[in-house]
Amino acid sequence: VQLQASGGGLVQTGGSLRLSCAATGLTFSAYNMGWFRQAPGKEREFVSSIGWINLSTHYSDSVEGRFTISRDNARNSVYLQMNSLIPGDTAIYYCAAKRGANARGADFAPDYWGQGTQVTVSS
Numbered sequence: 355v356q357l358q359a360s361g362g363g364l365v366q367t368g369g370s371l372r373l374s375c376a377a378t379g380l381t382f383s384a385y386n387m388g389w390f391r392q393a394p395g396k397e398r399e400f401v402s403s404i405g406w407i408n409l410s411t412h413y414s415d416s417v418e419g420r421f422t423i424s425r426d427n428a429r430n431s432v433y434l435q436m437n438s439l440i441p442g443d444t445a446i447y448y449c450a451a452k453r454g455a456n457a458r459g460a461d462f463a464p465d466y467w468g469q470g471t472q473v474t475v476s477s
Contacts, residue, residue: 355379357468359449364474365439373434375449375468386456387425387432388464391445391473398448402434405456412458416442439475446470 361373373389388403402423403412411423422435432449450464457463 355451355466357449357451357466359447359468359471362447362471362473364476366476367440369439369475370435370437371439371473373436373447373449373471373473375432377430377432377449377451380451380466382430382451383427385451385453385465386462387423388450388452388462389423389432389434390448390450391443392448392470393442393445396445400459400462401447403452403456403458403462404432407456410456412456412462414459436473439473441475441477444473444475446472 356378357375359375365371386405389401390398391401392398401414404423404425420438425432448470449468451466452464
């Protein structure tokens with residue numbers, strides 16, 4: 355299983371980025387997909403998830419209303435549209451895949467992790 359994240363970069367405060375994650379080696383349509391992030395000196399934290407059955411979505415409080423998660427099962431890909439970025443969003447962003455029910459926060463325990471993509475928001 356490989357989860358290949360891309361789309362990170364350097365952006366100014368208020369800017370936007372769109373992260374992508376392409377999955378191979380698993381039945382993508384049967385997995386809930388999530389995004390996590392880890393800032394320097396901090397623990398990895400949940401950002402967002404999207405379910406495989408009813409496309410239910412969850413967001414952390416810190417990104418609710420600014421970030422939008424989506425998926426394209428035909429392309430085996432999940433996306434994270436990030437708008438109104440702030441320096442606090444600076445982190446390495448990881449995509450993840452989870453079997454079973456969709457969940458949020460610590461309840462989203464991934465079966466697979468991807469490598470990260472760096473997002474840096476300058477003030």
